[in-house]
Amino acid sequence: MGKDSRLILDPLADNNPITIQVLGICSALAITAELEASIVMSISVLFVLGVGNVVISLMRNIIPSKIRIIVQLIVVATLVIIVDLVLKAFAYELSKTLSVFVGLIITNCIIMGRFEAFALGNSPWRSFLDGIGNALGYGVILIIVGFFRELLGSGTLLGFPVLGDPIEKTGLYALGYENNGFMLLSPMALIVVGIIIWIQRTKNKALIED
Amino acid sequence: MEQRTDKNSYTIIFAIGMVLIVGALLAFLASSLKPMITENERLEKQQNILYAMGVNANEGTSANFVSTEDAPKLFGDYIKKQLVVEGKTATEDDQAYLIDVKKEQAKAKNGETRRLPLFVGEKDGKTFYIAPIRGKGLWDAIWGYVALDKNMVVQGAYFDHKGETPGLGANIKQRYFMDDFIGEHLLSEGGAFKGITVAKGNADPKNEDKTDNEVDAIAGATITGDGVTAMIKKDLKLYLPYFQTLKGN
Numbered sequence: 304m305g306k307d308s309r310l311i312l313d314p315l316a317d318n319n320p321i322t323i324q325v326l327g328i329c330s331a332l333a334i335t336a337e338l339e340a341s342i343v344m345s346i347s348v349l350f351v352l353g354v355g356n357v358v359i360s361l362m363r364n365i366i367p368s369k370i371r372i373i374v375q376l377i378v379v380a381t382l383v384i385i386v387d388l389v390l391k392a393f394a395y396e397l398s399k400t401l402s403v404f405v406g407l408i409i410t411n412c413i414i415m416g417r418f419e420a421f422a423l424g425n426s427p428w429r430s431f432l433d434g435i436g437n438a439l440g441y442g443v444i445l446i447i448v449g450f451f452r453e454l455l456g457s458g459t460l461l462g463f464p465v466l467g468d469p470i471e472k473t474g475l476y477a478l479g480y481e482n483n484g485f486m487l488l489s490p491m492a493l494i495v496v497g498i499i500i501w502i503q504r505t506k507n508k509a510l511i512e513d
Numbered sequence: 514m515e516q517r518t519d520k521n522s523y524t525i526i527f528a529i530g531m532v533l534i535v536g537a538l539l540a541f542l543a544s545s546l547k548p549m550i551t552e553n554e555r556l557e558k559q560q561n562i563l564y565a566m567g568v569n570a571n572e573g574t575s576a577n578f579v580s581t582e583d584a585p586k587l588f589g590d591y592i593k594k595q596l597v598v599e600g601k602t603a604t605e606d607d608q609a610y611l612i613d614v615k616k617e618q619a620k621a622k623n624g625e626t627r628r629l630p631l632f633v634g635e636k637d638g639k640t641f642y643i644a645p646i647r648g649k650g651l652w653d654a655i656w657g658y659v660a661l662d663k664n665m666v667v668q669g670a671y672f673d674h675k676g677e678t679p680g681l682g683a684n685i686k687q688r689y690f691m692d693d694f695i696g697e698h699l700l701s702e703g704g705a706f707k708g709i710t711v712a713k714g715n716a717d718p719k720n721e722d723k724t725d726n727e728v729d730a731i732a733g734a735t736i737t738g739d740g741v742t743a744m745i746k747k748d749l750k751l752y753l754p755y756f757q758t759l760k761g762n
Contacts, residue, residue: 333678334678334679334680335680336678336679336680336681336733337679337680339679340679340680364518365518365527366518366527367518367519367523367524367527367528368518368519369519369524370524370527370528373528374527374531377531377532377535381535381538381539384539385538385539385542388542388543388546388550389542389546391546391550391553392546392549392550392553393549395553395557395581399673402675402676403676403677403679403683406676452680453680456680457680462574462575470718470719484732484733487680487681487732487733488733
């Protein structure tokens with residue numbers, strides 16, 4: 304059992320898909336300007352990676368190795384489209400919030416990476432745990448980056464103005480504080496991820512490569 | 514793994530089988546859910562149109578529609594006439610709100626006449642003329658509904674998008690952006706059509722000057738903002754001849 308729990312815990316820190324494996328950077332840059340979007344994306348990836356890993360694992364003995372990447376791609380795409388259709392029919396409002404992420408989920412390299420590296424060679428239960436673990440590891444970084452980008456870029460968190468009103472000059476803005484518009488642009492996400500990587504490797508020297 | 518999965522014949526059969534199964538599954542789902550999705554889209558159009566004319570459930574700083582249950586009844590109550598505008602004339606058509614603006618724009622490109630829907634609503638004794646607009650953002654389509662009075666002064670606006678960047682371009686559907694349009698003039702003082710420009714650094718961030726034909730842009734969303742400017746200029750201009758006839762009355 305100790306081994307199973309590591310499947311969840313490892314990707315959260317010492318084998319984090321973003322900061323250690325450096326996967327999924329593209330979506331981490333694209334959607335972290337707001338905390339809410341980061342959270343929605345994390346939940347979506349959690350679902351797709353958890354279910355997708357199980358599906359691939361169940362099929363692992365019948366997938367022809369020559370076309371396995373295409374098969375994996377089809378599984379992700381199908382899952383995402385099914386979710387999108389069902390939401391459009393039964394939870395239209397929610398589906399509109401998520402529609403932006405549909406394309407980004409399909410192209411998320413963490414998903415393909417876990418299918419290829421883990422689900423193809425492990426049992427469905429272990430694959431499920433691995434999927435959940437990696438999605439959580441991805442989500443944690445997304446939410447940290449989203450938190451700082453929204454706070455420093457827009458002065459809000461989840462849309463609520465926490466630092467005062469920048470136009471009326473109340474709260475912190477009365478003291479001359481200004482939002483940093485650069486935080487809203489993608490390059491700053493890369494820098495924030497870089498800072499996280501730096502902190503993580505300072506704390507755990509074993510992670511530093513030669 | 515096993516040898517049989519390496520055979521070409523197996524690979525081909527597997528590929529064909531997978532495509533058939535996945536294709537059938539998706540086709541079945543799509544066609545069985547289609548009626549519900551169409552219905553949702555129809556209600557959303559009604560909600561959008563009502564939102565633009567100020568019939569909404571806005572709270573604080575968030576933009577909220579009237580509920581989907583109430584939308585059909587409210588739509589019937591507030592929208593007095595649905596018109597299809599052609600130059601200076603307009604014909605009534607109670608299904609005008611179902612006209613697909615995207616298809617009409619494509620028609621116009623092919624040289625056919627474009628049907629322009631216009632909805633006439635009444636609220637608190639005021640008459641609103643609501644027109645749909647559609648254009649391109651940074652990544653994908655953007656669209657909206659603009660409520661005007663007969664002098665083409667904006668009374669309300671609703672914008673939406675298919676895939677603009679969250680936190681940047683996607684903010685065109687935030688209240689603070691949409692509400693800036695209220696009171697803005699589409700015409701210059703002389704009565705020529707000028708549209709409304711989403712302008713960077715226009716020295717009027719609180720948007721107090723309503724006759725400058727400008728609203729403040731969103732930082733980091735230049736291309737989406739330009740798209741909003743363009744769709745307002747292009748699509749609303751088509752209604753100008755009709756509005757000129759209203760002024761005469």
